[in-house]
Amino acid sequence: MYPRWKICAIICLAILVVLQVYNIRKSVVNKNGRRAKISGPSRDQSESNALYMLQDVHNNVMQNQGDEKDISGGKNPYDFLYGQTFEDALDRAANLPRKTILFWHTVTQKSLCFSTDLGRNCGYCKVRDELSLIEETATEAVIFVFGYTKPHMMPKRRNLNQYWIWRTAEPPPGMMINEFLPIADKIEFNMTMTHRDNSDIRMPYNEIRNFNPPDPREMLKVKKDLAMVAISNCDLLTGCKLRLAYIRMLMQAGMKITTVGGCFPGSSRIPKPSDYQPDPMMSLVSRHKFYFSFENSYHCKDYITEKFFRPVQAGTVPVVWGGNKEDYLRFIPESGFIFVEDYESVHDLYKHLLYLDKNDDAYLEYFRWTKSQPVNYREQTFLCQLCRFLHGIHVDEAYRVPLHLLDRNKTYISSKPPRKYAGNITEWYTQKENPECIRTDLELDSRGRVLGMKQTHKT
Template identity: 30%
Template sequence: MKRHHLLLLLSFLCVLPLCLLNVWLRGFEARTAVHSSGNGDSNVTVLLWHWPFGVSLSLEGDVCWDFYRVPGCRLVNQHSMFPSADVVVFHNRELIQGIQKLPLDLPRPQGQRWAWMSLEAPANNGNLKLFANIFNMTITYRRDADVTIPYGKLQPKDAQEVVELVVEDAHLNKSSLVCWVVSNYRSKHKRSQVFKELSAIVPVKVYGRWTETPLLSNALLPSISSCYFYLAFENSMAKDYISEKLWRNAYQGGAVPVVMGPPLADYKAVAPPHSYIHVDDFASVKDLGTYLQQVAEDKKRYGAYFTWRNRWKVKLYTDWRERLCQICTRYSTLPQHKVYTDLQAWIDNINT
């Protein structure tokens, strides 16, 4: 009997390590699957050659996974990592200003991709003809970029976040019909011309350095929230160029945006229906001003511009690390041997 028990004990002790090993292997496979899902490459190293505008952020730990749940993505900024980097990212502003230079003197590893990154409108990017036949990737707000990094986007609300709004309440605490925040005012800009015509028809409250009434960051959204409408006028009329003027100032400020920038189709592609008013929808600025007055006087019509908030919320992109992590979600799907022979033409949307 004792011999039988001893044999059972020995058998159990022999099998136990195998069971434990099997459990460990399964757990390891699961963790590996999580970290390699989404891009097909479990290890993509992205080297940021210089920080945009000279403002550096911490890259300690697994930034992409810990903060943004992007797996298999390693962000580094040490130039010594150049030989092993899969992607090297260059921010355009510093290149154009001569603050940084492309490492053209270094032997470029086979298969390494160089990425051009900018959130500026074409008019503010400088002479990009200098960069012909250099870059393999574009990272910008354009929807047809290799990696699209918009200023903001819509996200569906979670079930617990969905609250049916009383549209008539959108009228509450409004004291100004139209407001605008502008610092870079140039009379030749189309937005300045529209503003001049509109302000002759309806009252427009203007904030910003141009009128010597700048708003502190903590006063921006509260000030806009007191307005029925906000002039989300872009300083450049460029494909897909829809900046924080829409996503943060108007949507998060709680005013209906009156937009001017890219064509109406570009707004329709990214913004909720009946959440904005496009200048191009009106035969004249006078017609636009009349419409704004009529809508502001009708609680139901005005409130209808906020019904999208029942199901959607706005996500802003403000952290360059989050933008860089998006490279890894696209890396395996991008052409390996793509080269921008004429980056300037692509940015200017010529023959694209």
């Protein structure tokens, strides 16, 4: 038998240990009725440190030439957005009548989108393009697609409870030649929906998520040809003329390029994907080592189209021209694509492509980044983001702010979406662009460089 005093001492010590653990791991209620941490770093402080750390990891990965480490670490720096408040908001949305998002179009008999229903993660909405729904109270957002809407065929009446949204997938030069742009400023749209990062609703052409390419060496076995390009818009915009001129300079230098599209006499037309069928271009692109992803504009903000994403998904190295380099770097690291403006001349680029063609190991380095992809930050765009907005869920807006500047005290859930006014569309979309994007006097010199623009070359 232990002496009574020893038993009492053991019991007291056990109680002290339990209390200490309780103080460390639990919280108590303060005078205001809120739960307050007793010890250890605050939740905000811990999450803030995690945000800085993971942002550094992300930045390093996008610049580290395809380091093979697992960069996700199983963590998401934006997880604080998706707590119980977010889940409660989705639950509330599930119990409300379905909100309708209407595509308004008047210049085509063909449907602009499939009728679809957005699920719980988006907040539950119906997406339709039946113009008669403009009168329905359930229709809370109306999307006017630039190029598919005639000014004289706008709705006769406006329901002020609806959000009217101006949408385009074209760069500013493509819109400035259209009659609808000057009239858009008079309509007083509530929101913008474009590829631009500063749009109210972001609508990128594509994103690289859950990307699982086959083994690069296996892909190399099916590559029978050197390079490919597909262009059907030859001279409508300045960028169209410049990209076609550069391709012709490469061909004159002796490069063998598979050409597709109406800009190349005798070439086949660009095949268009049919409903529910895979993109017919993918198999063709995958048989080539390089694909010239040349945009129809020059240095327009955030304008990166399917021309870039198609070769990435097909397992082909994209040779890019037209976009700003930093815009490409938002999707894959520099080691995953070839930026034309890095080369002093057409001849230098051609020489580098020939070198890669003859050196498999050097060529395969362009796929090394696929082993360590960036974290999927769970951001939603386009219709899903809009549906969330209609339910007062604004978490996707947090992704517009640099991670280290993010206001963690801001409320991203509200009872209803705020009223908005998009402002002057022409000024926002054209006058606040990069000057070279809307210039019409750009030309190439004899080496393929854009005259009047600063060049950055590899050494």
